[in-house]
């Protein structure tokens with residue numbers, strides 16, 4: 001994790017506002033360079049707050065939303081429209097308010113979707129979606145995302161890859177079904193860490209003292225099996241966006257002045 005960058009904000013609200021502004025810039029730059037942008041969304045409180053801030057930010061209209069591919073890092077395997085689905089929360093926070101191209105909003109199937117209550121089939125279908133969008137220059141079955149947004153759990157999970165779970169050992173598949181999650185709901189679909197690592201930039205965003213130990217451990221050499229967040233790295237950049245409480249156990253070496 002030595003190449004990780006840490007940015008500490010005064011509180012969670014400022015973190016979400018600053019991350020939203022940062023995301024606008026990143027998407028506009030990607031569109032200027034390549035014509036389109038691709039972002040992996042995360043669920044959770046911080047991830048949703050970032051989308052809410054993005055929706056309120058006047059600069060959101062600098063993005064050509066019809067040329068954005070949106071993916072999810074994980075999904076809670078629940079019926080379509082369920083309030084706990086990451087998709088439902090992202091739509092309410094942002095996607096229902098901007099002119100996205102529905103064909104470029106790549107959702108993970110719900111538990112009442114075309115595969116029914118079969119998370120393995122939903123995971124396999126999402127792997128097919130990723131593979132269909134990968135270009136030769138991506139060198140594999142996953143597109144090179146511009147940004148992958150991630151929350152971080154108290155025990156160090158990212159997406160729905162939990163410590164010492166089968167998902168953290170997965171080396172072949174790009175997307176997996178996750179069962180018996182320690183955090184409800186118990187059944188989920190998730191990108192694997194190797195898929196997360198296809199992103200140019202990975203932004204790990206979290207707040208609160210309850211996350212402080214996991215953040216510090218991830219930054220100081222704990223392995224990804226014990227702490228999946230440690231294995232969430234970007235090809236070009238790994239950025240930790242923290243509030244002061246989540247950063248409270250980070251060694252001074254990593255801590256820049258307060259942003």
Ligand SMILES: O=C1O[C@H](COP(=O)(O)O)[C@@H](O)[C@H](O)[C@H]1O
Pocket residue numbers: 042043044045046047073074075076086150151152153154158159160183206
């Ligand atoms: O369940 C989940 O939790 C994590 C972290 O959520 P937070 O509320 O503690 O920020 C999130 O990253 C993940 O996408 C989600 O499914």
